Amino acid sequence: MGKKLLLQHDHVPGIHTLQVYRDHGGYSALRKALSSMTPEQIVEEVKTSGLRGRGGAGFPTGMKWSFLAKPPGVPRYVVCNADESEPGTFKDRYLMERIPHLLIEGMILSSYALGANTSYIYIRGEYYYVANILEMAIAEAYAAGLLGKNILGSGFDCDLYVQIGAGAYICGEETALLESLEGKRGNPRIKPPFPAVAGLYGCPTVVNNVETIAAVVPIVNDGGAAYAAIGVGRSTGTKLISASGHINRPGVYEIELGVPVEEFIYSDEYCGGIRNGRRMKAVVAGGSSVPILPADLILKTSNGEPRLMTYESLADGGFASGTMLGSGGFIVMDEDTSIVKNLWNFTRFYHHESCGQCSPCREGTGWMEKILHKILDGHGTLSDVDLLWDIQAKIEGKTICPLGDAAAWPVASAIRHFRSEFEEYVKRGSSIRDVKHYFRLNNLPEPVA
Amino acid sequence: MPKVTIDGISIEVPEGTTILNAARMIGGEIVPPAMCYYSKLKTSGGYCRTCIVKVSKGSDKDPRPMPKPVASCRTVVMDGMEVENITSAEVLEARAGVVEFLLINHPLDCPVCDQAGECHLQDLAYEHGKEASRYEFKRREFEKTDIGDKVQLHMTRCILCYRCVKVADQLTDGRVHGVINRGDVAEISTYIQNAIDNDFSGNVIDVCPVGALTDKTFRFKSRVWYTKPVDAHRDCPHCTGKVRLWYKGDDVARVTARKDKYGEVEEWICNECRFDKKKTSDWVIEGPTHVDRHSVISANHYESIRALKASIERQKKSLPHGTKVGLGQGALDPNNPN
Numbered sequence: 001m002g003k004k005l006l007l008q009h010d011h012v013p014g015i016h017t018l019q020v021y022r023d024h025g026g027y028s029a030l031r032k033a034l035s036s037m038t039p040e041q042i043v044e045e046v047k048t049s050g051l052r053g054r055g056g057a058g059f060p061t062g063m064k065w066s067f068l069a070k071p072p073g074v075p076r077y078v079v080c081n082a083d084e085s086e087p088g089t090f091k092d093r094y095l096m097e098r099i100p101h102l103l104i105e106g107m108i109l110s111s112y113a114l115g116a117n118t119s120y121i122y123i124r125g126e127y128y129y130v131a132n133i134l135e136m137a138i139a140e141a142y143a144a145g146l147l148g149k150n151i152l153g154s155g156f157d158c159d160l161y162v163q164i165g166a167g168a169y170i171c172g173e174e175t176a177l178l179e180s181l182e183g184k185r186g187n188p189r190i191k192p193p194f195p196a197v198a199g200l201y202g203c204p205t206v207v208n209n210v211e212t213i214a215a216v217v218p219i220v221n222d223g224g225a226a227y228a229a230i231g232v233g234r235s236t237g238t239k240l241i242s243a244s245g246h247i248n249r250p251g252v253y254e255i256e257l258g259v260p261v262e263e264f265i266y267s268d269e270y271c272g273g274i275r276n277g278r279r280m281k282a283v284v285a286g287g288s289s290v291p292i293l294p295a296d297l298i299l300k301t302s303n304g305e306p307r308l309m310t311y312e313s314l315a316d317g318g319f320a321s322g323t324m325l326g327s328g329g330f331i332v333m334d335e336d337t338s339i340v341k342n343l344w345n346f347t348r349f350y351h352h353e354s355c356g357q358c359s360p361c362r363e364g365t366g367w368m369e370k371i372l373h374k375i376l377d378g379h380g381t382l383s384d385v386d387l388l389w390d391i392q393a394k395i396e397g398k399t400i401c402p403l404g405d406a407a408a409w410p411v412a413s414a415i416r417h418f419r420s421e422f423e424e425y426v427k428r429g430s431s432i433r434d435v436k437h438y439f440r441l442n443n444l445p446e447p448v449a
Numbered sequence: 450m451p452k453v454t455i456d457g458i459s460i461e462v463p464e465g466t467t468i469l470n471a472a473r474m475i476g477g478e479i480v481p482p483a484m485c486y487y488s489k490l491k492t493s494g495g496y497c498r499t500c501i502v503k504v505s506k507g508s509d510k511d512p513r514p515m516p517k518p519v520a521s522c523r524t525v526v527m528d529g530m531e532v533e534n535i536t537s538a539e540v541l542e543a544r545a546g547v548v549e550f551l552l553i554n555h556p557l558d559c560p561v562c563d564q565a566g567e568c569h570l571q572d573l574a575y576e577h578g579k580e581a582s583r584y585e586f587k588r589r590e591f592e593k594t595d596i597g598d599k600v601q602l603h604m605t606r607c608i609l610c611y612r613c614v615k616v617a618d619q620l621t622d623g624r625v626h627g628v629i630n631r632g633d634v635a636e637i638s639t640y641i642q643n644a645i646d647n648d649f650s651g652n653v654i655d656v657c658p659v660g661a662l663t664d665k666t667f668r669f670k671s672r673v674w675y676t677k678p679v680d681a682h683r684d685c686p687h688c689t690g691k692v693r694l695w696y697k698g699d700d701v702a703r704v705t706a707r708k709d710k711y712g713e714v715e716e717w718i719c720n721e722c723r724f725d726k727k728k729t730s731d732w733v734i735e736g737p738t739h740v741d742r743h744s745v746i747s748a749n750h751y752e753s754i755r756a757l758k759a760s761i762e763r764q765k766k767s768l769p770h771g772t773k774v775g776l777g778q779g780a781l782d783p784n785n786p787n
Contacts, residue, residue: 168631170631185627185628190495190520190523351632351633352632353631353632354631354632354633355631355632355635356609356628356630356631356632356633356634356635357496357609357611358495358496358497358498359496359497359498359499359547359550359551359608359609360498360546360547360550362550362609362632362633362635363550363551363553363554363633364550365632365633366632366633367550367553367584367586370586387583393546394543394546394547394549394550397516397517397518398498398501398517398518398543398546398547399498400495400496400520
């Protein structure tokens with residue numbers, strides 16, 4: 001069993017209350033920081049730790065923090081991105097639901113480190129009950145003097161608010177999140193300026209994922225060097241992985257970065273292998289946006305080296321034969337899964353969630369969904385597959401925010417690795433529609449009546 | 450002053466100039482097309498993606514190329530920046546893709562659209578589009594709605610450039626005009642069909658690059674190429690009163706603001722000038738408008754008519770007597786709809 005930093009006490013009954021959280025060492029990091037560390041020292045520790053953004057992009061958090069502009073007389077904000085909407089990702093929900101005080105402690109620490117006196121947790125509307133849990137925990141923290149004026153007698157003031165979104169995937173994009181937080185339509189802003197210079201209400205703002213902010217707590221507690229000692233290379237520390245799909249033990253796992261993918265999937269400590277003794281067909285390793293990989297490429301890189309659960313190893317080979325760690329939404333598909341149907345499902349999601357601001361994404365996502373629907377309905381032609389490829393290429397990189405890329409990558413990777421399956425759908429037409437267990441890994445049998 | 454090179458042509462521009470504006474300073478073919486950017490409106494641009502260019506060198510300080518194509522209307526030039534527009538096949542391909550995206554849900558009802566002839570999307574499609582569409586599904590449709598008693602919104606034609614939203618935001622008081630819904634069903638709307646009751650609301654018609662917002666006093670009155678633009682002014686208590694009158698015969702068919710060669714309004718005009726002053730006696734006529742945007746309007750305009758006549762005379766001379774020549778009489782006479 002690897003080392004756990006965030007979910008160490010997640011099964012302790014009552015850990016969501018302040019008392020139990022404190023009994024298990026909670027708020028010791030805050031006490032340590034406020035009594036013996038300057039804000040700059042915390043930023044330095046985070047830099048040393050090598051912590052990278054856990055929301056999906058994997059940008060070094062310490063670097064992001066050091067970019068924060070500090071003009072005198074202008075307030076700064078720390079915003080926690082709890083708009084966890086990536087299909088296949090549910091780690092933040094688990095963390096907030098089980099140990100809300102871990103996030104709150106992380107928020108106070110981050111606010112102290114960055115000199116913010118007002119901080120926000122922007123949570124998706126569907127997590128209404130989680131927001132209630134957070135509100136209760138925040139009320140407890142206020143009552144105990146951990147939030148509000150003069151926290152623990154240090155002279156540092158911090159107010160923390162929970163803002164519930166209205167249910168839009170796009171509001172997980174940091175600038176759309178800020179727009180939404182300001183009460184506007186959640187359209188991503190055009191960058192530059194980046195939030196570090198002009199974010200919430202035009203003031204310097206840091207937006208971090210729930211898990212990133214929670215990870216500041218063990219970093220302050222044990223020091224950045226201890227955190228950096230875990231993991232492989234530039235992928236340091238632990239990562240929460242939301243494992244789902246056709247596996248025996250779906251759930252949220254905290255892994256030390258660097259666990260081999262094969263071990264993660266087949267070890268009883270984690271996913272416990274593929275359900276019902278079937279074979280694995282494909283894996284989406286980091287939430288629906290990242291490229292899908294067939295079984296052989298997820299277990300081993302194109303060089304034949306075993307793939308590890310790290311940012312670098314999963315990305316090995318670029319998009320030709322690699323993928324991304326992303327947000328850690330690990331979706332495993334067994335041999336009976338239809339890649340085309342699955343892709344249609346993803347594409348339908350992006351079509352539904354596109355904000356409609358810029359043309360390629362607004363028009364392209366709907367077009368791709370319609371073509372996939374046509375192929376699934378048995379009316380597709382071979383040129384439709386090429387058209388899909390062309391459309392995704394014209395969306396990728398041409399849009400304001402990464403939603404366009406997120407919509408394009410699954411399409412590109414599915415066609416790249418499973419083109420024969422698309423062609424099979426086209427050739428056999430609608431006969432495929434009703435045959436549930438039709439495709440077998442690497443060899444496509446005759447249709448069964 | 451930062452120096453920027455666009456398609457091999459260098460120019461020094463003031464600090465904070467965008468690539469698009471730098472290209473407009475150079476002028477000519479290298480100016481990227483813009484469907485949503487409007488120099489008179491703050492924070493406009495960046496949405497349509499037709500103006501995307503490739504930055505092959507970021508600046509002298511940081512010569513790395515930018516990883517993705519950028520929207521030239523929202524990207525500020527840096528000293529030593531090198532930009533590829535029409536010299537990059539990749540950019541032209543990407544732009545053709547954007548044009549295709551803009552057109553897949555556009556009804557292409559140009560034959561019955563009031564904007565035809567002065568439509569930016571038409572120009573864009575002619576210059577950058579493909580000859581046929583690969584889209585074979587139902588196009589999206591909306592009901593026509595009235596925005597006040599003078600402006601009609603035909604959302605089906607809209608390309609969501611947000612220009613009218615910015616006009617409503619920046620020119621008129623009390624924000625009642627915005628976008629509802631999202632993705633490909635997003636639509637321009639006034640808040641629960643509120644009329645924009647404001648002296649300057651008519652400007653949304655002028656900024657609309659397509660025929661989504663039209664002047665109800667001019668709808669279906671005439672094709673724009675049968676009307677003759679004339680510059681005129683009046684003493685207006687609300688605006689500068691500098692307008693363009695579009696004559697059909699002796700009648701003023703419509704009044705619009707004066708537009709520059711990029712189709713952008715030079716000075717905003719008020720609703721009184723636009724909708725209520727439709728008599729020649731209301732105006733002081735300055736003279737015929739010089740149209741230098743190339744479009745069907747300029748093609749049959751006064752300045753070219755003499756040349757056209759001469760060319761036809763030449764053709765006639767070289768042919769046997771009585772043979773009909775390529776361009777019919779209709780093209781010479783703007784009042785003749787044949």
